[in-house]
Amino acid sequence: MxxxxxxxxxxxxxxxxxxxxxxxxxxxxxxxxxxxxxxxxxxxxxxxxxxxxxxxxxxxxxxxxxxxxxxxxxxxxxxxxxxxxxxxxxxxxxxxxxxxxxxxxxxxxxxxxxxxxxxxxxxxxxxxxxxxxxxxxxxxxxxxxxxxxxxxxxxxxxxxxxxxxxxxxxxxxxxxxxxAVRVLSRTPRERGDRPELTEADIVVSGGRGVDGAENFAVIERVADALGAAVGASRAAVDAGWYPHSHQVGQTGTQVSPQLYLAAGISGAIQHRAGMQTSRTIVAVNKDADAPLFELADYGVVGDLFQVLPQLVEEIERRRS
CATH class of the missing domain: 3.40.50.620 (HUPs)
Known part of the structure; x- marks a missing residue:
């Protein structure tokens, strides 16, 4: 062969x-x-x-x-x-x-x-x-x-x-x-307990609808319940709510997990270019006309601050 x-x-x-x-x-x-x-x-x-x-x-x-x-x-x-x-x-x-x-x-x-x-x-x-x-x-x-x-x-x-x-x-x-160019020094990147964004089987991302850095805790809770990596839209990163290294999109990291859960992300083409090859896409947004619903396999029209805590409770209930 x-x-x-x-x-x-x-x-x-x-x-x-x-x-x-x-x-x-x-x-x-x-x-x-x-x-x-x-x-x-x-x-x-x-x-x-x-x-x-x-x-x-x-x-x-x-x-x-x-x-x-x-x-x-x-x-x-x-x-x-x-x-x-x-x-x-x-x-x-x-x-x-x-x-x-x-x-x-x-x-x-x-x-x-x-x-x-x-x-x-x-x-x-x-x-x-x-x-x-x-x-x-x-x-x-x-x-x-x-x-x-x-x-x-x-x-x-x-x-x-x-x-x-x-x-x-x-x-x-x-x-x-x-x-011609030599690497003079290396600084190991600090890693947490969550999987790498590019290698994760599940990614949970938050966008403009998260409305603040302190509110990304709800995204992190869902990610931890699922054993997932945390992502963010460009709008969230540009606002300083989450580190740039977690940006998903054309100008950030391109991911292709088995499950991609997007909360409070409208679905601009820049973001879609970074996650469109995900196997299953779930969108949570209070705007029923959000473009990401056109791409999603499953969609929930609702307030992410009400939907995601219920999701965490259900995950924990099924695992108990």
């Missing part, structure tokens, strides 16, 4: 869920091979093998840890040149998209971004996308070169397929551009 390269998203060997999703998709297309850049191979090997990575390319060079995106482009391009894969899969995100675009350019290949599903087709991988505020589903495939595809988080549930991977340590030639 053809080899499918998957760029591993990890932190010192702690593999993120998005990579396990990519390995699951890669098995539809061929034999997955993981590309692990930086330290942590001993930690990552078990989980990658458990999810079907038959081969792990390990590149633990100073360039991939101390510099920006270009070393990853050099490494992935060099490995692809030797392996001749049938496709290259990366996570859709700022780094993933930039890496994918530059790899596709170097390989003279086609690029597809923000796929929400990938399947095998007669002419290679077929990708599915949601477009125009999820009013259209679009399919595409690359017609030249090695398909380079970025996939949105939560596109598929990770499925184990245990194998014993073979480890290779390829010699990668890094170009002058790889060392």
């Amino acid at each position: 053809a080899e499918i390269l998957v760029l591993v998203d990890h932190s010192d060997g702690a593999v993120r869920k998005t990579t396990l999703e990519l390995l699951t998709l890669a098995r539809r297309l061929g034999e997955p091979s993981a590309v692990l850049l930086g330290p942590g191979a001993d930690t990552a090997m078990e989980v990658l093998g458990r999810h079907g990575a038959r081969k792990i390319y390990v590149v633990d060079a100073p360039e991939v840890k101390d510099f920006l995106v270009t070393p990853a482009v050099d490494a992935l391009t060099g490995i692809a040149a030797g392996a001749a894969p049938a496709a290259i899969l990366l996570t859709s995100g700022p780094d993933g998209k930039e890496t994918a675009a530059r790899v596709a350019l170097r390989l003279d290949s086609g690029l597809v971004t923000d796929a929400v599903d990938v399947t095998a087709g007669p002419d290679g991988p077929v990708t599915e996308h949601s477009a125009f505020a999820a009013t259209h589903q679009v399919t595409a495939h690359v017609t030249r070169g090695v398909p380079v595809i970025t996939v949105k988080p939560n596109a598929v549930a990770p499925e184990p397929a245990p194998v014993t991977p073979v480890v290779e340590k390829p010699d990668v030639v890094f170009g002058p551009a790889s060392v």
Whole structure:
């Protein structure tokens, strides 16, 4: 079977869920091979093998840890040149998209971004996308070169397929551009008990209707009851009610959870662009004409300060 390269998203060997999703998709297309850049191979090997990575390319060079995106482009391009894969899969995100675009350019290949599903087709991988505020589903495939595809988080549930991977340590030639900009320091981001916004299966977001930073507590209570991440609309973020890192939308974070609950969010196109690929969308708004109701699978016309506390009570009652 053809080899499918998957760029591993990890932190010192702690593999993120998005990579396990990519390995699951890669098995539809061929034999997955993981590309692990930086330290942590001993930690990552078990989980990658458990999810079907038959081969792990390990590149633990100073360039991939101390510099920006270009070393990853050099490494992935060099490995692809030797392996001749049938496709290259990366996570859709700022780094993933930039890496994918530059790899596709170097390989003279086609690029597809923000796929929400990938399947095998007669002419290679077929990708599915949601477009125009999820009013259209679009399919595409690359017609030249090695398909380079970025996939949105939560596109598929990770499925184990245990194998014993073979480890290779390829010699990668890094170009002058790889060392043009150096990372001087790193500050770990403070994390709470809630899941990461981009990886969460459930996201609960608040908007202008929350009417104040202090009122976001009601959004947080619902999120904690559901084990969800907290999001916010641009209006709420611009008003200073919630940190910018939690903004969902075209100019914020794009999410694709199994469940997206929007409270007090009208549904401007900027926000819809960031959450339209969610599997199930629930909207709570006192304005029956709010545009988000057109996109929602379920809608509640009512005051969020009355609806959400009742929701929390019902969740807790069913769990007791």
